Amino acid sequence: MRLYRALLRLYPRSFRAEYGEQILDDLATRRAAAGFVGRVGLAAETIADTVIAAGRLHTDLLAQDIRYTFRTLRRAPGFAATAILLTAVGTGATTAALAVADHVLLRPLPYREPDRLVNVWQEDTTVGGHNVLSPANYLDLIASTTAFEKVAAYTPRSANLVGEGAPVRLEGHLATGDLFDVLGRSAAIGRTFTAADAEDSAPDVVVLSYGAWQTYFAGDPATLGRDISLNGIRHTVIGVMPRDFMFPDRRTEFWAPLSLSPAALGPGYDDRTNTFLWTVARLADDVTLVQADAQLDRTAADLARLYPDENESLGILIVGLRGTLTRASRTMVAAVAGAALCLLLIAVTNLAGLILSRGLSRQREMAVRAAIGAGRERLIRQMLTESALIALAGGALGAVLAWAGAPLLARLVPTSLPIAETPAIDWRFAALAAAAALVTALACGVLPARRAAAGASPSALRESSRTGSSRRTERLRGALVVAQVTISVALLVGVGLLAQALWRVQARDPGFDPQGVLTLRTSLPWPKYGPTAPRVAFYDRVLDDIRALPGVDAAGFITGLPMEVGGLIWETTPEGGAAVGPRQRMVGLRFVTPGYFDAMRIPIRDGRDFAAGDTFDAPFVAIVSQSYADRHWPGQSAIGRRVNIAFFDRLIVGVAGDVRVRGLERESEPQLYLPAPQVPDFGLMASPPKDLVIRASVPPLSLLPAVRGIVARADPEQPIANVALLQDVIDGQLAPRSTQLAVLGAFAAFAAGLAAIGLYGMLAFAVGERMREIGLRMALGATPRMIVGDVLARGLRLAAGGIVVGAALAWIAGRWMESILAGVSPHDVRVFVTAIGFTALLALAGTLLPALRASRVSPLDATRM
């Protein structure tokens, strides 16, 4: 019988109370009449029967509750819509933001044991900063280090793909044979390359990214084994990497073997200052990052001793793969995630307030239902069903919001990481957010239901709804409102600071005029354009034709656009200049053609622009930026001075305005420009001009077809890439910042609005409940003004509490945001005042309506209630 008694617990409580004894009686009778075998059969039969019947009973109740909920919510559409929307906004924002944070900060990179992978840098221990390695130092380093299981070096290389439709520019990397072993990934089809493929005598092979395979070869499996032309050299496609594989960033479309033999590197192979190798290594088993670092420090010291001239003050630095993420990107992502959590918190507290007051206002209804026989358990169950339905609907809507919003947040994902651009919306986060909403909804639903059920006495029926809220519930609601105001003030301050930072950055003068400029890239392949003469001929022909187009004001080529990677950092020796350290003598070096400064509207402040006469046979000349001239020849003219750079002495013929080559956010070193023809054949292969800038008086993009035709006539195999408006290049730089501001701004606006609604809801409810009391007071002589004053004071007291705590929180948290504020003080008084004022206004708005309503209470009506 114990079994049967236990089985009874499966039934809903109301059913058990009603029929439990009967069922046990019946079973006892049957059991007594049966033999042993019969009893076993009865037990088996009863278990099956109980499970089925209990399941049906619970389903019946659920269906009944759901029907009831739909009926009641239809009668309160405002409540239903608000509650569902609150849940949706909170869960949606949190899900999307957490997905981005997880994607950028936490999710393992697409390699085997990615935590064991590190980048190796060389650092200059006197001037700071880290740099890539030279082949000579790299080879010595891997020969003397045991801390690594495997090491590979790689260097960016883009290539013109010709013969597959229109010529295109592929971004790729050359890498030593061990690269794929280090990363621990194999090809999706075909194979990756090995050390044997990197031998000088081996045939040229290439491994394609999944994206390149799809885009340029339509995902055709027959691509494998085909010969394709990269920069005019036949390469055999030996493999395609899996879709999720990216290295070292998501833009890389192919990988080809890199040989570090003296023959392959050519003259300068042992030049230790010729740094162009990125390094990725897998730590050996049982070696920690710290141990590896210590070992490499010794290696660095050895290298410095052996080659004191070139390796003076050499240090070696190793950083985990995700360590390349800047502090600013981390903070940005974390700030958005934090703000989303705040929004969830505020939505959930608001929901709590909403459900609490609804529960209280339904006490009469509960009492009626209890009086006609609904058990306490049924009432609670009913309230829970309602809350759960709201949470589910809100959660589902929130998931849709997150899914729709994720592409917007994708601009927060830094390009420097080998991860997809759009974060996958992870259902774990949706579940987490939904669970938060569900728990709140349930908890807030239970409390009033229990109270209602407990107090569902006949007295509740007789009294008016005034019996509603106890002091405790009111205090709870008050606390919720204070929390909401707190969070929204903190968020508003954060947004204000970021807006200031964005304005400050946007207001910076880039040093050129980005309006009305079309830019595109024609990277001339090597060795075809290794010699200087054909390259210059290409520039001349293209520029002449473009300048002849109607609507073109000026055009020129440069090594790399400002604010994009592409220039070189080079040490200069200014003749007769002030004696300063090597760091002060560094410049951003770029080769340009005549017309570049005009096209960019970079002013020539002294001397002249480059001209057609600055050929290889003419005297070597240079143009420096104003800051370079001021640094080395303060108060004097730089014209006619000599400077040694890039293996030659050059005469300074012009001084140009400074340009923020490193972007609006960062300080840039001075610039030095050289004329495109003044470089020896096959010299400085990374730096010939490739970016074309065209200033137009017509809409710049309308020139594109003509420009394409001109380039194709100059060289039919030459692709055009990176077509953009210069303004977009700048905006793209600010995209993470402006996206973050837009997202946080939306969050903060929501939060502040919700806080005001929360305040309004609470006060309106309190006023509604106190009608009788207010009426009585007015009957006893209180003026409407006094009543308004009371309600206002109550609302504003709560708001003030929230504002004080929120401002204090923001003050403390500001320090943490400093790295993304571009110099704006985290304690900017204007921002604090604005945020506080805005919140106070909203709070006032939320308070005023209920206060006015209270003042219009008619004493007669109220006392009659």
Next chain:
Amino acid sequence: MTNRHPSPESQLPLPAATFHILMALADGERHGYAIIQDVAERTNGDVRLGAGTLYRSIQRLLEQGYIDELSMRERPSKDADDARRRYYRLTAFGRAVAEAETRRLTELVRLARASGFVARKV
């Protein structure tokens, strides 16, 4: 009360368990266990209601007004053994529903026969 009931036809068809319970109550009031026994006898043991199924059905039948429960005064006094048991009986509405179901089934069987189906002993 009765005129608040919907038409008996609107309740059809009845679930098999429901119909069996109504049949068991056709000739007078019974308690739960007696219903189980009666149904089993009537069907030669083919239909054996579990206690849970029975009381779930009874709960619904009470809600729908097909049956009602006897008050203490109305109980058969001689049945001293079953003092704790609760007795149920058919209401007029319940009887009307059961009769409507009988009509429906009879008509169905008539149609089946007319189309040539013959019930054979198996």
